[in-house]
Amino acid sequence: MLKSTQLSKGFFKKKALKNVDIDIAPGKIYGILGPNGSGKSTFMKIASGLMHQTSGTMTFEDQPIGTYSKSKIAYMPTEMFFYSFMTIKTVGDYFADFYDDFDLDAYQELIQFMNLDMNSKVSSLSTGMGAKLKIAATLSRNAKLIMLDEPLNGIDLVTREKIIQTIVKKANDDNTLLVSSHLVNEIESILDEVIFLKDGEVVVQGNAEAVREEHNKSIVDLYKEVFA
Numbered sequence: 001m002l003k004s005t006q007l008s009k010g011f012f013k014k015k016a017l018k019n020v021d022i023d024i025a026p027g028k029i030y031g032i033l034g035p036n037g038s039g040k041s042t043f044m045k046i047a048s049g050l051m052h053q054t055s056g057t058m059t060f061e062d063q064p065i066g067t068y069s070k071s072k073i074a075y076m077p078t079e080m081f082f083y084s085f086m087t088i089k090t091v092g093d094y095f096a097d098f099y100d101d102f103d104l105d106a107y108q109e110l111i112q113f114m115n116l117d118m119n120s121k122v123s124s125l126s127t128g129m130g131a132k133l134k135i136a137a138t139l140s141r142n143a144k145l146i147m148l149d150e151p152l153n154g155i156d157l158v159t160r161e162k163i164i165q166t167i168v169k170k171a172n173d174d175n176t177l178l179v180s181s182h183l184v185n186e187i188e189s190i191l192d193e194v195i196f197l198k199d200g201e202v203v204v205q206g207n208a209e210a211v212r213e214e215h216n217k218s219i220v221d222l223y224k225e226v227f228a
Ligand SMILES: Nc1ncnc2c1ncn2[C@@H]1O[C@H](COP(=O)(O)OP(=O)(O)OP(=O)(O)O)[C@@H](O)[C@H]1O
Pocket: 011, 014, 015, 016, 034, 035, 036, 037, 038, 039, 040, 041, 042, 043, 078
């Protein structure tokens, strides 16, 4: 589905990604795991078409990243991306206008599930509320690939649980979720596949259960060992 081959990205002298080979299959939840600065966001930005690689290739369903992939991939960046004058309701209307695959009913349900108020203004939301809104808006698209960059950042424990449940509910045989996080202990249980990125390089990649068996430890413990 999404495939990178020898993908590299440099920012002046800094190499954010180094010869990254990743092959993402449909119907699974992937965790792209690594500490700050390991290249997770750079990988997602290239997949979403917001950034271009320095060398190597990235394809979605065998086509280069472009108009087709953009219509099939939903991407939630770490930054807020709503106009502050909007209300939660108008964010939904705006997304529904913008994306053919946006499901307004699902959005309303998610907003309710996240205990948000449709009439709240974006400018009045706390960091955690804003994070919930981003997730609700992104997960209301029936996209083939949904990429969530650090969905648990700045979120309290109870809400994290809700977000994790929402991600699991969204996953089905026809879509794929790629979730970046450094809060590995919180998301290990929902991951089918894991990718560890260290200084722009893939250092572990595979089925989560197979990785646990091979290393005879949990993903969390392996993460601590690799990134110690
Ligand atoms: N626009 C940019 N200009 C210069 N350097 C950049 C730029 N974007 C990313 N980098 C550098 O590339 C490296 C990878 O950054 P990236 O944001 O992909 O990491 P990350 O794993 O997503 O980290 P975080 O968890 O902190 O978001 C870092 O060293 C970062 O400083």
